[in-house]
Amino acid sequence: MTAPTGHLHYPAPPRPIVEPDHPLPRFAGTEPCRTRPDDYFPTHYNHDRSEVRAAVLACRVCPQQNPCLAWALANPHLAPTGIWGATTPAERTALRRLVNASASSPR
Numbered sequence: 001m002t003a004p005t006g007h008l009h010y011p012a013p014p015r016p017i018v019e020p021d022h023p024l025p026r027f028a029g030t031e032p033c034r035t036r037p038d039d040y041f042p043t044h045y046n047h048d049r050s051e052v053r054a055a056v057l058a059c060r061v062c063p064q065q066n067p068c069l070a071w072a073l074a075n076p077h078l079a080p081t082g083i084w085g086a087t088t089p090a091e092r093t094a095l096r097r098l099v100n101a102s103a104s105s106p107r
């Protein structure tokens with residue numbers, strides 16, 4: 001049995017869609033990021049920080065998560081910072097690399 005590492009493990013994010021024309025979701029205005037925008041633009045994006053964990057977990061139950069993440073992945077120039085679709089900027093960069101690598105690898 002291995003000792004717990006102390007890191008939280010989140011469910012795997014949905015399969016990303018990287019389409020440049022993916023539209024910004026139509027927000028209802030009640031999403032957590034709309035009502036508490038400062039929580040979604042922390043000074044540091046470490047998951048050990050309670051405010052980052054809270055924002056990510058709120059995204060995970062947001063009905064806009066999939067289109068929000070798809071938009072943020074497709075528009076890095078418009079979403080260089082912030083938590084979008086339960087991801088940090090570094091996680092989006094990693095997801096884009098994965099998607100691009102899988103798209104260019106032979107099947």
Ligand code: SF4
Pocket residue numbers: 031032033034040058059060062063064065066068069083084085086
């Ligand atoms: S998934 Fe997108 S719309 Fe929903 S709370 Fe997170 S950042 Fe806001």
